[in-house]
Amino acid sequence: MAGGVIGWHNRRQGRKGTLWEKRFKSVLVESGQALVTMATYIDLNPVRAGLVEAPKEYRWCGYAAAVAGKKHARSGLRTAMTTWAHGEIGEGASMEKYRELLFGTGEQRNPGANGQRVKRGISKKRVEEVMAKKGKLTRWEMLRCRVRYFCDGAVMGTKDFVNGIFEHEGHRFGPKRQTGARPMRHVEAHGLTTLRDLRLKPVG
Template sequence: MKATQTIDPQRDELEAQLVGVNAKTAPYPAARSWSGGRKRVVGKGPYESYCYHVMSRTCGGEVFFDEVEKEALKRLMWRLADFCGVKLVTYCLMGNHFHLLVEVPRRDAWLERFSGSEGEEKLLEHLSILYSKTYVGLLRQDLSELRRMGMENRVQEKLKAIKKRFCDLSIFVKEVKERFSRWFNKRQGRKGTLWMDRFKSVMVESGGEALRTMAAYIDLNPVRANLVEDPKDYRWCGYAEALSGSRRAQRGLCKAVAKPVDGWKTHDAGDAYRSLLFASGIEVRDAQNENIARPGISVEKAREVLAEKGKLSPAELIRLRVRYFSDGLVLGSKEFVESVFQENRSLFGPKRKDGARHLNECEGELFSLRRLRVRAVE
């Protein structure tokens, strides 16, 4: 049934405002190279995939999104993730910024699905995630015409250009931001840049304490911003979407807590993640225990939730929101951070002998590629 035929007026109104976001489009310009700005560390080693915490803020933090705009950003984010071949572990869309925890597979391994005699047809079918039937049909005609003229090399160039857009963190984030910007500016009748600078990214070890900690940090953003007392009540985060029954969101958080991909209920991944959130999100008080220095979940509420999930082992308590989660460049075990440093050795000065820097502000054996000397905790 079409949205315009529903009997829910509020839903109809929402869908009417999101027509431009839901519509499939014509070709999108290829991502341009970037010659300056912050270092971007990407995985080049033997791992099947790498995870990244991505952050971006509106210009000056002064543009704020309403509920419809957050919904639009969420839909674009999921559709482009499907198209680009990346996976969302979790996310949080705030009023003037967003956080994504993204898993990016190795391109050569991911592209195997388009190999063989039927590979090209599967590739063209994949384009329908983002593009209209009309565009895909015109592309088929173009490829057929080139082959009729004996220009197979041109055909392969076109197919190669399409494949370059897959499994690339920068292209994924760039397209999300630019597509959303065009829709947002049209909706608001504004012009000009929407996002402030280039997005930030921190590489996170794909499993274990680092990934759990980062996922919880992202889903706890609305709690620490005093928007809600429980992250389940904030609609635009991965945890709330998972609780609503979304299998795609549940699968991401299953990865965060090292459970089978469909273990949200069968392997108690949902309970485990909730315990992690309430153990990690406890508010921080001053030395006199009188005032709240860092908003979060009350100790009483955390104890209540953990008691209700008594069959689970409480996650390690990481009470502080630290800058390493947004500025650390790479986060994980000592061995993981050191291996990434060696893979990207050319990005660092000749005096740098090793990469791993222990995070003294956190409990546990977490290391970063960058030591923050000023305001490490904020």
Template sequence: MTRTVNGERLFKSRDKEVLRKMIWQIADFSGVEVLTYCVMSNHFHVLVRVPCAKAVSDQELMRRFRLLYPKPTKYQEASAKVLESKLQAGGEEAVAIRERLLVRMYDVSEFMKTLKQRFCVWYNKSHERFGTLWAERFKSVLVEGKGNPLQTMAAYIDLNPVRAGLVEDPKDYRFCGYAEAVARVPMAVLGLRAVWVDVVAGAGAEDVLRAHRMLLFGKGACPGNQPGHVISREEAAHVMEAEEGALPTSIALRCRVRYFTDGAILGSAEFIRTYVDAWQLERGRKHPPKVNPVRGGQWGDLAVIQALRRQVFG
């Protein structure tokens, strides 16, 4: 966890969105696994699993290097090509390059350092400010990588917006790992799978989300757990007993498609096919669009005229 200078509430929605994307981007570069996270207006939490350092191929090194520069300048493009040619040439220089890159991977301190520095540069440039953004070095807690300690820490992080009084249900806060998992963002679902792997081994995404939701509402309804707002006991009882942690289909679908691309059509495959010609003509498409089943859940015969956005929070 790390806070802004003086705990100032600096981050608006756009800032949180950029930081959210950077968390996933830098984690991929660093080789760490994000289990869940939460970005608030003056701090953020991230729960990561750090694998042991391992050999990384030159091809993978270059892929990760380019992750840091997804839209490179001409200089950065040239730099990447030079780096790649030196790796291919081998020798002492190639060994030194590998060491410089690998030392930044599989290390939580390097992950946080890169993340905080890159976001600080972006934030200062975007808001015409200068100087430090973060108050201090990040605070870290070593968590047992299985069972109740790991699940409790994940729930604590995902409940941050509830305790702050921003939402009554953590699925409605778009800048946390649980909300991304409910929207079926693949990496977020994988993160929660890792949290629950010892309890619901071999289970599908629905079972993992149900287990995590039960825990969130159980923990969130305990006022002695953490200071701040709590989930009402009535709502917790409804989620845990009546719904057994499962989101109603209508609610789950809303979370999945809250950010449709303009012009998408939702319905049965037969219904959508009746509008394909008009949709194609209106947009001047050369080829007719495909009718795709709605993915990421048990939606029955629901389909969409074009694939749902993967970046549902973008």
């Protein structure tokens, strides 16, 4: 699939070569809130990159596939939302709730444009202000930034989950490291932690 997407993109943009030049990274993600947070972050990648105005407009996005009625995408979304809700949730309800998580309060009415909806973004200035004051970005603001925790955090989930992984894999970190879970700095993480303590520009 990657070859087809890259070829299509290169032909459209008149370019050559790969799209991703850095080495592949993966993060072990706990089900429930961590999984849904990671999914929304990934689905918002093309929005952050300025490729589209909304995730559903990006044809290779999981949310777009679900909106288009693809059974595997809808099933996967429902499974993720069921673990997030700690109980069975219908397909329609899971789509609706996931969309709320994607957009949060991210749409506002623009009275000067016949009530047209506009997407509210987050500026670099806002991020820098929050960092300078050692404050925290809201979940919605965080998802519209590049967040290193989602690619460099190694493991993401509740404190118990991350500590459990550390108990099995702690030898990889050396003898000085005694504990596993680390808080996610500068964001309202709602109980989520990561295995790596990212100090250098965790959000940008």
